[in-house]
Amino acid sequence: MANLLFICSKNQWRSLTAELLFKDHPEHNAYSAGTSDKARIRVNQKMIDKADVILVMERRHKEILKQRFRLSGKKLVVLDIEDNYQFNDPELIEILRNLLSEYL
Numbered sequence: 001m002a003n004l005l006f007i008c009s010k011n012q013w014r015s016l017t018a019e020l021l022f023k024d025h026p027e028h029n030a031y032s033a034g035t036s037d038k039a040r041i042r043v044n045q046k047m048i049d050k051a052d053v054i055l056v057m058e059r060r061h062k063e064i065l066k067q068r069f070r071l072s073g074k075k076l077v078v079l080d081i082e083d084n085y086q087f088n089d090p091e092l093i094e095i096l097r098n099l100l101s102e103y104l
Contacts, residue, residue: 001027001028001029002027002028002029002052002053002103003028003029003030003031003050003051003052003053004022004028004029004030004031004051004052004053004055004103005030005031005032005033005043005047005048005050005051005053005054005055006018006019006030006031006032006033006055006056006057007032007033007034007035007043007054007055007056007057007061007065008032008034008035008056008057008058008061008083009034009035009036009039009057009061009083010034010036010038010039010040011032011033011034011039011040011041011042012034012039012040012087013083013085013086013087013089013092014057014081014083014085014092015032015033015034015057016032016040016087017085017087017088017089017092017093017096018030018032018055018096018100019031019032020088021093021096021097021100021104022103022104025104028103031047033047035061035064035065035068043065043069045069045070048065048069048070048071048074051074052075053074053075053076053077053103054071054074054075054076054077055076055077055079055100056076056077056078056079057079057080057081057082057083058078058079058080058081058082058083059078059080061078062076062078079096079099081095081096081099
């Protein structure tokens, strides 16, 4: 079972919505976190180490992770989803389903 880590800024809308798409998935375990000090769940090294694939919403999240953590060869994917959506927004879900089709 592959561990997927979704990252956005505050872990309230985008990354949490992505995580919930994988609830009870037979092949992937998903969890999410944020880069901000105000994040609901703040990303830490233990989460990075556990992840098989790290999926960030924006390029700046990738840069923040590179500055703060040891990524040691982790697969890191930039989804390029701007912070324009609320939690579980149908448009956001559709975008995520399209971008994550190989995992879903």
